Amino acid sequence: xxxxxxxxxxxxxxxxRHPAMLPASMAKGFDLSKLNGxxxxxxxxHQGPVLILAGAGTGKTRTxxxxxxxxxxxxxxxxxxxxxxxxxKAANEMKERVRGMVARGAASKLTLCTFHSxxxxxxxxxxxxxxxxSNFTIYTGSEQTxxxxxxxxRRGGRDLxxxxxxxxxxxxxxxxxxxxxxxxxxxxxxxxxEEYEREKRxxxxxxxxxxxxxxxxxxxxxSETASYWGERFRYIMVDEFQDTNRLQMDLLxxxxxxxxxxxxxxxxxxSIYGWRGAEITNILRFERFFPDPKVIKLEENYxxxxxxxxxxxxxxxxxxxxREKRLWSRNSGEEKVRVVLLPDDREEARFVISGIEAGxxxxxxxxESFAVLFRTNRQSRLFEEELRERRIPYRMIxxxxxFDRREIKDVLAYLTLMENPDDDIxxxxxxxxxxxxxxxxxxxxxxxxxxERECSVWRILCTGGLGDRVxxxxxxxxxxxxxxxxxxxxxxxxxxAAAIRGLLERIEFSDFIRRSCKTPEEAxxxxxxxxxxxxxxxxxxxxxxxxxxxxxxDSVALNGDRDNDDDLEKKxxxxxxxxxxxxxxxFPVVYVSGVEEGFIPHKRALEDGSLDEExxxxxxxxxxAMKRLILTVCIxxxxxxxxxxxxxxxxxxxxxPEHVESADFQSFEPPPLEADQVGTEVKSILAMLQDxxxxxxx
DNA sequence: ACTGGTCAACTTTTT
DNA sequence: GTTGACCAGT
Numbered sequence: 001x002x003x004x005x006x007x008x009x010x011x012x013x014x015x016x017r018h019p020a021m022l023p024a025s026m027a028k029g030f031d032l033s034k035l036n037g038x039x040x041x042x043x044x045x046h047q048g049p050v051l052i053l054a055g056a057g058t059g060k061t062r063t064x065x066x067x068x069x070x071x072x073x074x075x076x077x078x079x080x081x082x083x084x085x086x087x088x089k090a091a092n093e094m095k096e097r098v099r100g101m102v103a104r105g106a107a108s109k110l111t112l113c114t115f116h117s118x119x120x121x122x123x124x125x126x127x128x129x130x131x132x133x134s135n136f137t138i139y140t141g142s143e144q145t146x147x148x149x150x151x152x153x154r155r156g157g158r159d160l161x162x163x164x165x166x167x168x169x170x171x172x173x174x175x176x177x178x179x180x181x182x183x184x185x186x187x188x189x190x191x192x193x194e195e196y197e198r199e200k201r202x203x204x205x206x207x208x209x210x211x212x213x214x215x216x217x218x219x220x221x222x223s224e225t226a227s228y229w230g231e232r233f234r235y236i237m238v239d240e241f242q243d244t245n246r247l248q249m250d251l252l253x254x255x256x257x258x259x260x261x262x263x264x265x266x267x268x269x270x271s272i273y274g275w276r277g278a279e280i281t282n283i284l285r286f287e288r289f290f291p292d293p294k295v296i297k298l299e300e301n302y303x304x305x306x307x308x309x310x311x312x313x314x315x316x317x318x319x320x321x322x323r324e325k326r327l328w329s330r331n332s333g334e335e336k337v338r339v340v341l342l343p344d345d346r347e348e349a350r351f352v353i354s355g356i357e358a359g360x361x362x363x364x365x366x367x368e369s370f371a372v373l374f375r376t377n378r379q380s381r382l383f384e385e386e387l388r389e390r391r392i393p394y395r396m397i398x399x400x401x402x403f404d405r406r407e408i409k410d411v412l413a414y415l416t417l418m419e420n421p422d423d424d425i426x427x428x429x430x431x432x433x434x435x436x437x438x439x440x441x442x443x444x445x446x447x448x449x450x451x452e453r454e455c456s457v458w459r460i461l462c463t464g465g466l467g468d469r470v471x472x473x474x475x476x477x478x479x480x481x482x483x484x485x486x487x488x489x490x491x492x493x494x495x496x497a498a499a500i501r502g503l504l505e506r507i508e509f510s511d512f513i514r515r516s517c518k519t520p521e522e523a524x525x526x527x528x529x530x531x532x533x534x535x536x537x538x539x540x541x542x543x544x545x546x547x548x549x550x551x552x553x554d555s556v557a558l559n560g561d562r563d564n565d566d567d568l569e570k571k572x573x574x575x576x577x578x579x580x581x582x583x584x585x586x587f588p589v590v591y592v593s594g595v596e597e598g599f600i601p602h603k604r605a606l607e608d609g610s611l612d613e614e615x616x617x618x619x620x621x622x623x624x625a626m627k628r629l630i631l632t633v634c635i636x637x638x639x640x641x642x643x644x645x646x647x648x649x650x651x652x653x654x655x656x657p658e659h660v661e662s663a664d665f666q667s668f669e670p671p672p673l674e675a676d677q678v679g680t681e682v683k684s685i686l687a688m689l690q691d692x693x694x695x696x697x698x
Numbered sequence: 699a700c701t702g703g704t705c706a707a708c709t710t711t712t713t
Numbered sequence: 714g715t716t717g718a719c720c721a722g723t
Contacts, residue, residue, distance in 0.1 A: 087712070116713050140713085163708085208713045275711070376710055381714090398712080432699095439699060473699095558713070580711045602710055617711080640708080641714065 030073040030101070035059075035066060042263075042296045043067040046076065046235065049290035050263040051283070055327045056312070056623035057303030057586065060265055064237060065094060067263065068110065069101040071235060078102070078109035082233040084252075085114055086240040086273070088559050089397070090584050094239070111233070115248050116208060117558050119215030123206075124550075126218055126225050135550065137205040137416055137423045138557040142404065144168055144207050146425055151195050155188075167192060169275075175209040176277030178246045202456065204422045212247040219254035230257035240584070241266030241286075245277035253289055260290050268323055269316050272580060272617045274610060299326055303586050305333020307659035308629050312622040314656035319612045337622075338630045338663045339652060345594075345637045349382035352591045352632060353390060356574055359589060359628075360392075367393055371575040371587035373621045375599045380576045383593075393573030398581040403556065407513055407526045408533050412556065415500055415537075417485055418492040419550050422456035434512035437477035442470045446478075496549040497538050504530070579621040590625035592618075593632045597647040618651050630663075 032040045039059055042052050043066040054060040064083065072078050085091045095112050102110075111118075120138070127134055139147070148164040171193050174184065181193040200206060206214060219226040236256050238244065241264035244252070256262050264286060271280045279285075287293055301309055309329050316322070342348045356370045372383050380396060387394045402408065410433055413426040421427065424447075432438040449465050450457045460466060461482050466475065484506065492499035504510070510527055517523040540552045547554075575587065579600070594600065600621075601614035622629060633648045 114713070165708095211713080273712075276713080378709060378714095435700060437699070441699095578711065599710095604710060638714095 030066070030070040032066060032070060035063065036300060038296050038298050039063045039066070041294075042298075043070050045263075045294055045296075046071050046074070047261055049260050049286070049293035051286050051293045051295045052263065052265040052298065053267065053283075053295065053323065053325070054265055054298040055267055055301065055325055056270060056620070057301040057309075057329075058298035058327070059300075059302055060239070060267075060298065061094060061097060061584070063298065064239060064263075064265060065097045065101060067237070068098055072102045072106050072110075076235060078106040079111075080232065080234040081237075082111045082118075082235070082255075083113075083237040083239065084118060085112070085238075086243045087581075087584075088114060089581060090114075090239055091117075093584065114558070115244075115251065116211050117554075119211040119251070120554055120558065122215045122218055122225070122229065123211065124554075126222065127214065129222050129225070130214055130218060132201070132206070132214075133204050133420075135204065135420045137203070137420045137426070138211070138554065139200070139205050139207045139425070140403075140557050142409070143205070143425050147199060148192070148196060151192055151199065155192060155195065171196065172209050173275070173277055175213060176245045176247055178250065202422075202454070203424050204420055204456075205425070209247075212251060216247055216251045216254060219251065226254055227257070229255055234259060235261045236263070238262070238264040240270075242268050242271040242280050242283060243273040243276075243278045244282050245273075245279055247277075249279075249282050249285070249289075262290055269319070269325075269616055270583060270620050272583065272613060272620060274613045275608075297325065299328065301327050301329040302331075303626050304329060304623060305331045305335065305627060307333055307336050308622065308625050308627075311337045311629070311655050311659050312619055315615065315622065315651060315654050316619045318654050319615055333627065335628055336659050336661045337655070338661055339595075340630060340632050340663045341648075342632055342634050343636065344643065345379075345382055345634050348593055348632050348634050349386040352383065352593060352630075353386040353392065355591070355630065356589070357390065357392065365588065367573045368575070369588040370591070371577060371582065371585070371589070371624065372591045372593060373577055373579050373582050373624065374593045375579060375602060375617075377578060379594055379599075383576055387574060387576075395573050395575055397575055397577040402529070405526070405529055407530050410509075411500065411504070411530060411533060412553075414488075414503055415496070415549065416553060417458075418489045418496070418499065419553060421458040421485065421489070424450070424457045427457055431481065434507055434509065436481060436507075438474060438481065442466070442474040442478065445469045492549060495541075496552075497534065497541055500537070501534065579617050582624050583620050586624055586626055588626045589628040589630075590621070591630045591632060592621045594637075595631045595633050595649045595652060596637070597649055600649055600651065615651060615654075618649075 032043055035043060036059075039062070042050065042063050046067075052060070052063065054063070068081060068083065071081060083094060085094065091112055091114050098110065098112065099107050113121075123132075123136070124134060127136060145164045145168065148167050152162055152164060152167065167189065170189060181190060181197060184190040184193055200210070219229070233255060234257075236252070238252065243266075252262070264283075266283050268280050268283060271278055274280075304312070306329055309327060313327060340351065342351055352372055356367075356372075359365045359370065360367060372380075374380060374383075377398070384394065384396065403412070410430055413429040416423055416426040417430070428443060428447075431443055432440075445466055446457050446460050449469070450460045453460070453465065461478050464475075464479075466478065470478075484503070488499045488503040488506075491502060509530070513526045513530070514523045517526060537552055540555065541548070544551050575585075577585070579592075595618075600618050601611055605611070605614045631652070633652070634646050636643045637646050638644075
């Protein structure tokens with residue numbers, strides 16, 4: 001076991017700063033005996049900066065949660081503890097675990113959240129100091145895309161062929177590096193960016209990146225705000241530290257005053273958010289901003305068997321510039337990692353789900369023991385179909401399908417208007433939904449006038465600013481709309497759920513849904529979605545009465561999924577999940593699907609030259625497995641309706657063959673017809689790869 | 699003003 | 714395979 005520098009010296013310093021504190025290890029209360037040496041040290045060091053380097057499966061979450069529990073039991077006020085994570089999944093996971101370890105009252109006083117939701121808290125309280133109104137709307141992906149698209153059309157002409165997504169990615173990545181529009185050299189992007197910022201401000205809206213930008217600015221420019229939060233959160237923890245970007249680092253520094261009771265946990269090998277500006281170097285820079293940290297390494301892996309671990313290690317060794325670490329496991333394990341070659345993606349789904357079925361019925365494993373990982377959300381479809389067909393329960397983790405449904409977006413837009421009517425994007429979405437005689441012509445006039453007078457569309461509509469630019473009939477329709485919104489906005493202050501229900505009734509929304517659906521099944525599914533969404537609202541208002549409608553909208557925007565719901569159907573069953581979203585989770589049996597060139601590594605990533613990050617992503621996928629790991633490769637794949645040939649991923653060549661066996665799908669299932677076309681008599685992956693490369697796939 | 703049809707283009711990862 | 718944009722007809 002390696003011991004890093006000067007823990008004792010550090011303790012001396014801390015004691016000088018807080019003479020009243022006893023060494024934490026002496027404190028009574030929470031039992032740390034289940035932890036190993038380094039874990040225990042991490043959990044019991046409460047004062048001063050701590051840097052924990054924790055490899056995959058080394059009990060990171062267990063250590064952090066134990067640390068929190070131990071802090072609380074040694075008398076630190078739970079309200080002064082803040083634990084920040086990068087994703088909602090991680091935050092929820094931690095909440096759940098901590099809940100079982102500390103008293104109920106204490107648990108509710110802890111702050112466990114993502115950087116983004118922390119910023120929302122800061123901003124809801126004080127954003128007026130930055131000149132925004134506190135009822136700002138948070139724009140998620142689709143609103144952002146819509147806004148950018150409008151700007152692109154306006155500034156670049158109708159047939160300008162620039163995808164909004166590209167612009168958004170460029171702007172977002174710069175913002176997360178702490179750069180502003182003025183620094184942008186490309187004149188067109190510069191203009192679009194500035195206009196985007198101006199528009200959002202006029203709409204009283206902020207995007208995800210703004211949450212961090214403005215949160216950080218608030219602490220920087222307003223010392224009284226900074227000291228308020230600095231006094232509030234005296235003990236800060238950051239999970240997945242390798243994924244923090246420049247802005248988040250700034251925020252952290254401004255948040256944690258002079259005491260520097262900061263504990264961060266990270267693993268450079270699992271940094272997979274470089275495309276969002278994450279800087280692994282923050283781990284190195286940590287020591288610069290928080291001098292003389294105690295450095296603790298966790299190297300004993302409790303999750304995986306040796307074959308899985310060694311295979312993963314053999315892969316990640318191909319990366320350059322990493323901190324070498326020696327992950328080891330006591331769990332020898334018999335089973336090798338399997339690589340299975342399949343004729344196409346349909347067969348892949350069939351093979352994977354058959355394997356899961358066999359594991360469940362044959363070996364008595366729970367459905368929850370299995371996970372299917374993939375690179376893109378789209379890949380989940382075939383697996384879902386296969387699971388549904390066989391009536392196997394499953395849960396799709398991530399995948400924002402629910403809030404992307406049209407009917408949900410409509411309801412959400414009406415709710416948003418009740419909070420912030422100046423939000424043009426949401427206003428225009430429902431201005432004529434369902435149709436009420438307000439044509440696109442009328443809407444365009446309203447936008448034009450609002451532009452001239454530099455105010456929101458809502459104001460124009462309210463004040464009759466359209467004058468005689470539109471027909472009398474349209475003017476009446478607009479007046480009726482305004483009146484309706486005002487009426488229900490007032491009602492929403494009493495009871496938001498009742499108000500939106502009344503509004504939906506008034507506009508005969510379910511009739512509208514039924515009319516716009518081709519089949520009755522589709523109509524039912526949409527109506528159910530709305531009903532279920534309203535149920536979410538009810539529940540939220542009940543459980544968080546203080547947060548109100550705005551709190552609900554915030555949580556929808558920030559969570560993007562409905563993790564915190566107790567929909568048991570969603571919680572039980574086989575997990576379908578992207579490799580990104582899988583980070584931090586573990587499963588006895590893991591299938592990594594689509595291990596092909598263009599997927600992992602992804603085509604776009606190769607263009608950007610981020611091969612190392614793709615390798616880390618694959619590494620994250622492999623290290624999710626506890627007992628059994630199967631990688632599947634397709635020879636062809638249905639891509640937008642056409643069969644396209646695939647090449648196995650180059651990463652397969654990098655796996656140490658010692659613990660890998662290439663399995664033939666025929667040995668698990670009766671061979672389908674196409675099987676004859678595939679070379680099946682192969683002994684090693686290498687031979688297999690060779691064979692495939694010789695076959696003309698087109 | 700609204701409806702319904704066809705065509706085209708898009709598909710990384712998350713907050 | 715799906716969503717959105719555009720157009721022509723009622």
